[in-house]
Amino acid sequence: MRILPPLGELTQDKNVPEWWTSRPLPVPYFSGSPISFTVMTDTPEADFPPGASDAIRNFLSLDDRDRRAASQRVYENYRVFADAVEEVGVEIADAANVWDHVEVGMIYVSRRHRRDRDIYVQLACICDWEGEHGLQLVFRGGSKLCRVSEQDGHLTDADAYDLPEDQEAMG
Numbered sequence: 001m002r003i004l005p006p007l008g009e010l011t012q013d014k015n016v017p018e019w020w021t022s023r024p025l026p027v028p029y030f031s032g033s034p035i036s037f038t039v040m041t042d043t044p045e046a047d048f049p050p051g052a053s054d055a056i057r058n059f060l061s062l063d064d065r066d067r068r069a070a071s072q073r074v075y076e077n078y079r080v081f082a083d084a085v086e087e088v089g090v091e092i093a094d095a096a097n098v099w100d101h102v103e104v105g106m107i108y109v110s111r112r113h114r115r116d117r118d119i120y121v122q123l124a125c126i127c128d129w130e131g132e133h134g135l136q137l138v139f140r141g142g143s144k145l146c147r148v149s150e151q152d153g154h155l156t157d158a159d160a161y162d163l164p165e166d167q168e169a170m171g
Contacts (some may be wrong), residue, residue, distance in 0.1 A: 004022075005128040006053065007022040009022070018096060021036050021038045028030035029063060030104055039052055052119055056121065058139075062139075074135070088129050089129065090129050101129075108121070110122070120138055120141075121137075126161065134150065135151065
């Protein structure tokens with residue numbers, strides 16, 4: 001057990017000892033729904049990444065208005081998938097309704113291991129249109145939405161597509 005403000009006590013994962021998970025906390029971005037955070041360290045004994053608490057506080061300062069502001073980007077993710085696949089299984093008329101088809105599963109906090117080495121908060125979501133890979137929203141420093149994509153393990157498009165950093169959109 002370790003403590004990390006503002007999450008409080010975190011418990012070490014039995015299968016992945018570099019992962020430390022909080023109890024579910026109310027998350028304003030999702031109307032106060034209780035969601036667990038998992039903070040990743042480099043080794044099981046390593047301290048939490050510097051800046052992790054600040055990034056978590058930044059993310060917890062986002063609310064429903066910020067989520068609604070991201071609706072178009074999430075809807076675009078849906079449209080790209082729907083345009084590429086014959087049977088999507090759900091029809092979403094517009095960006096205003098996209099959140100009816102998204103459920104957050106877990107929130108991960110980690111340091112990018114190359115380039116900017118900033119702290120990122122990653123929302124791993126289940127969505128009705130992409131049952132296999134789901135949806136992820138990634139926030140640089142916990143506050144700037146920089147990526148909306150399938151869950152692929154990458155924090156930035158530059159990492160996902162091996163682009164030079166100057167070609168990174170970063171939100």
